[in-house]
Amino acid sequence: MPAGRGVTVALDGFGAERGFDVLAEGARLAAAEGVLLRVFGSPEELGLDGVEGIEVIPTTEWIANEEDPLPAIRSRAEASIVRAVRDVANGAADAVVSAGSTGATMAAATFGLRRLQGVKRPALAAQLPVPGKPVLFLDVGANSEVRAQHLVQFAFLGSAFSQAVLGVERPRVGLLSVGEEPGKGTEEVIAAHALLKNAPGLQFIGNVEGSDLPSGGVDVVVTDGFTGNVSLKLMEGTARAVTTAIRGAARSNPVAGLGGLLMRPALGGLRRELHPDTTGGAILLGLRAVAVVGHGSAGAEGIANAVRLAARCAEVGAVGRTETLLRESGANRGSLASERGA
C-alpha cells in the first residue's frame, strides 16, 4: 500500500506495549516515505529530534489500557490521544493513529470528531489476517448491541472504505449469520438482510457464515460488535495456535526439523499475511476523519503500517467518498426504510 505523501498524521506518542523505541522507529519508517507526522509524546523518550517530517509536540499525560475510557477522555483534555484527535479536529492533521487503548481512541475520536451525516454509530473495521485477499470486517468492537439499521450503515461504511482505500471496484458485501437463508439468525440480522437486499449502491451477496470469512469469496462482512470482536480475536488466536503447533511439530525430531528449515522461505509470505502487524490495525469509520488503532503489541513495521493506512485514507479522500456513497444511496437522508423507523 503506497503511503500518503504530504498527508499529515497525528500520532499518539504513548501506549505502544513494546516501548517508545519501537513507536519512534515506526514513525521514522513512515516519515521516510513522505508522510508528515505530529507525535504527541515525550521528546526525550521518543528521541525523534531533527527527523525530517516529524514534529514532536511535548505531551506528558496519557490514558492507559486499564482505565475506563469515557471518564478518562472527558476529564483529561491534555492526554495524548485527546490532543491528537483535537489536532485533527483543528485541521492541523488529516487522520489520527494510536497504538494505545482501543476504547480511549474510539471514545476520543467519537467525541472529538463529528460523525458523517446520517451515521448513527461509528464502527470499528479490521482487515482479517487470512491467506490471500484480506476481508474487511466490521464492527469489531465499537457497538456490542446493534439494531438492523446500524448493520445496514456498517455495510455502506465498509463498502465505501473497500472501494476508496482498498481499491476493490465493486465490493461484495456479506452479512454474517448462521446460515445462507435470509431467515437465519437473530431478529435484527433477519431484518438487516431484508433491508440490505433492497439497498441501492451496494453489491449485497446475502448471508455469509463463519466458514466463509477465511475463504475470500467476499470483500466486506458486516456484523455486530460483540460477534465481530469475538470472531476477530478467535481468528487471530486460531491462526497463531496452528502455526505454533506446526513449529512444535518441526521441533519434534531432527528429520521434521530439517523439513521445517527447507519450508521456511516458502512459508515466509504466509507468516507475513497472518501477522497482525501487516494490516496496520483497526479503522474507526463513520467520522469526518479516520482514526486507526494499531495493535498494542505492534512492532515498528506494525506502527508504520498503521500510519501508512491512516495516511492513505486521507490521501484518497476516504471520508468524502464515503459521504458521497451514503448520499447517492440515500442512506444519509433517512430515505432507507431502516432509517424511517429509527
Added chain:
Amino acid sequence: MPAGRGVTVALDGFGAERGFDVLAEGARLAAAEGVLLRVFGSPEELGLDGVEGIEVIPTTEWIANEEDPLPAIRSRAEASIVRAVRDVANGAADAVVSAGSTGATMAAATFGLRRLQGVKRPALAAQLPVPGKPVLFLDVGANSEVRAQHLVQFAFLGSAFSQAVLGVERPRVGLLSVGEEPGKGTEEVIAAHALLKNAPGLQFIGNVEGSDLPSGGVDVVVTDGFTGNVSLKLMEGTARAVTTAIRGAARSNPVAGLGGLLMRPALGGLRRELHPDTTGGAILLGLRAVAVVGHGSAGAEGIANAVRLAARCAEVGAVGRTETLLRESGANRGSLASERGA
C-alpha cells in the same frame, strides 16, 4: 475414547453426504468395538445384513438438509431421524446419532425426548478442534438469542458433560465476551457473569475472549447460539485455510516440497486434531438422552466417532450425572436468582 460396550445407539441411516457406504462402514467400526446399533435406513443401500451387533430397521423416508426442520419432523412420523429418536424415547436405544440435518435432529430430539428438570433450552455443544486439549463450547446453534439465565444453564450442562463424559475433574467454565472485565459485553452477558460468579457447584473463571478459545486455559466456554455457531465455523475455516496455505507453500518449489515431505509424519497428529471427524460431532445437551449430530461430510471414522461419543455418554450416565449436578446446585428448582425472574 473407549466406546460404550453393551450400550445401544439408534443411528439415522440417511443424510451422510459421503454416501451409504461411508455410513455403513462407520457403523461397522463402532459395532466391532461392542456398541449395539439400531440403524433406521435402507437395508439394500447399507448392506449391513448379518453384521454382529447391528440391526437395520427398514426405513424409506428421511428429512433433507434443505427442508424446514420443524414442519418436516411434525408431518413425517416415519422419517428416519424421527423414528431413531422415538426408539430412544421408547427405551429401545440409549442415545441417538445422525449425520444428517442438524436442524431436523435438534427438532426431532427436542420434541421427541423430554427435557431435564429445570432446563429451559437444550443447547448444542461442540468440542473445538484445536491443538492440545479440546474445549467444550456451547451453544453452537440451538438458540440464536438467549437470556442470561439460559447462559447460566448452558454453564451447568457443559460442566456436567465435561466431568461425566470428558473426564475433567473440576472443569473451568468461561463466559465468552469482548473483554475480561465483568462489565464487558452485551446486557445479557453482563447479567450472566453476575449470576455465574455466585453459582454453586461451578468453577467459573470469568469472561474469556475469542483468543482464549484455542489457548486451552479453559475447559467449557459458554455463549449464545449465534456467536457460538459463527465462532465454530470460523475456527474450522481458519484452521483449514492455514493448513491449505501451508500445503500450497510446500508445493511452491521443490526444496519446500522436500521440506513438506520430511515434516509430514510430525504433522500427522496435528492434522488429526484439527480434523472435524476426530471429535465425533455436536452434542445436544439438556434432554433425557443425548443426541449427537455428526459432521455431514464425515468419513467412516467420523461416523464411528459420533456413535462412540453417544455410546460413551450413555455408558457413563451423562444424563443422570447432569441431573444430579443441576439438583445439587439448585439450578433445577428455580433457586438460582436467574430462575426466579424467568
